[in-house]
Amino acid sequence: MRVRASPTLTSAILARRRPARDRLRVTRTAEPRLKILLVSDLHYALKQFDWVVANAPSFDVVVLAGDHVDIAGQLSGSVQVTVILKYLRRLAPLTRVVVSSGNHDLDTRDGAGEKVAAWMNRVRQLGIAADGDTIEANGALITICPWWDGPVVREAVSALLQRDAAKRAGKQWIWVYHAPPADSPTSWTGREHFGDADLSAWIETHAPDLVLTGHIHEAPFKRDGSWADRIGASWVFNSGRQIGPTPTHIAIDTQVREAAWFSLAGAELARLDLPLTRPLQSLEIAPAWLSSPALGPSLA
Ligand SMILES: [Zn+2]
Numbered sequence: 001m002r003v004r005a006s007p008t009l010t011s012a013i014l015a016r017r018r019p020a021r022d023r024l025r026v027t028r029t030a031e032p033r034l035k036i037l038l039v040s041d042l043h044y045a046l047k048q049f050d051w052v053v054a055n056a057p058s059f060d061v062v063v064l065a066g067d068h069v070d071i072a073g074q075l076s077g078s079v080q081v082t083v084i085l086k087y088l089r090r091l092a093p094l095t096r097v098v099v100s101s102g103n104h105d106l107d108t109r110d111g112a113g114e115k116v117a118a119w120m121n122r123v124r125q126l127g128i129a130a131d132g133d134t135i136e137a138n139g140a141l142i143t144i145c146p147w148w149d150g151p152v153v154r155e156a157v158s159a160l161l162q163r164d165a166a167k168r169a170g171k172q173w174i175w176v177y178h179a180p181p182a183d184s185p186t187s188w189t190g191r192e193h194f195g196d197a198d199l200s201a202w203i204e205t206h207a208p209d210l211v212l213t214g215h216i217h218e219a220p221f222k223r224d225g226s227w228a229d230r231i232g233a234s235w236v237f238n239s240g241r242q243i244g245p246t247p248t249h250i251a252i253d254t255q256v257r258e259a260a261w262f263s264l265a266g267a268e269l270a271r272l273d274l275p276l277t278r279p280l281q282s283l284e285i286a287p288a289w290l291s292s293p294a295l296g297p298s299l300a
Pocket residue numbers: 041043067102104215216217
């Protein structure tokens with residue numbers, strides 16, 4: 001059941017009330033609409049994979065930003081990968097799915113001796129965009145970065161971003177990258193920042209619109225940590241991790257220009273067109289643009 005107010009409809013109503021010159025302006029400034037669901041670090045929590053499958057149809061793009069496998073789990077990595085691929089096979093026909101690797105997903109060494117998630121090639125065979133791929137969705141460019149474990153893959157990530165910078169051409173540019181940047185509340189463990197300094201430098205160089213991460217499970221729940229950060233013009237999000245059947249998740253509407261984070265500890269909203277001020281706004285009810293009533297268990 002869709003309960004959201006349609007911004008397209010709202011724009012049309014506003015446009016009817018405005019003189020012709022304003023109407024032109026409204027049309028030109030509207031961003032293409034892209035509704036994104038970000039989850040990360042499911043770590044073989046199968047009920048959380050079930051939740052993603054159930055909610056995927058409400059979004060244009062569903063991002064799983066790494067650490068699908070739990071290397072501390074009782075099952076071997078290869079058995080976990082087999083089950084995860086079954087879930088991804090169910091997800092693929094429901095919406096655009098984007099999958100990046102995390103440090104738990106590395107199953108082999110490449111020719112340079114660096115650990116990589118070779119099974120991302122099997123993900124790609126399902127028609128799902130994975131490590132090293134770039135897709136366009138509703139006018140936005142999405143670049144999917146692999147976890148890097150050494151200088152060769154790191155250079156490949158640098159080249160991927162450099163290449164896609166040339167394709168940007170005014171489009172919104174979204175990165176999927178397992179680790180959050182260094183010295184950011186999104187990489188705060190409660191004791192230290194544990195982020196990726198190379199990512200920080202790439203953000204500074206390229207200024208993407210959105211960077212979708214995970215990796216530091218505790219960051220959104222810790223004092224001085226957060227699920228959201230702004231570095232220059234770039235918004236950075238880390239969905240975090242929690243126990244139970246519902247993963248922590250972030251929903252983003254690129255046209256309404258809002259991002260909302262949902263967890264057992266509560267929900268918060270960031271307005272992408274405003275400067276970031278903390279504390280972020282607490283959400284008592286789900287934003288109108290969210291069409292799935294299943295989202296945000298604490299708000300249900
Ligand atoms: Zn993790």
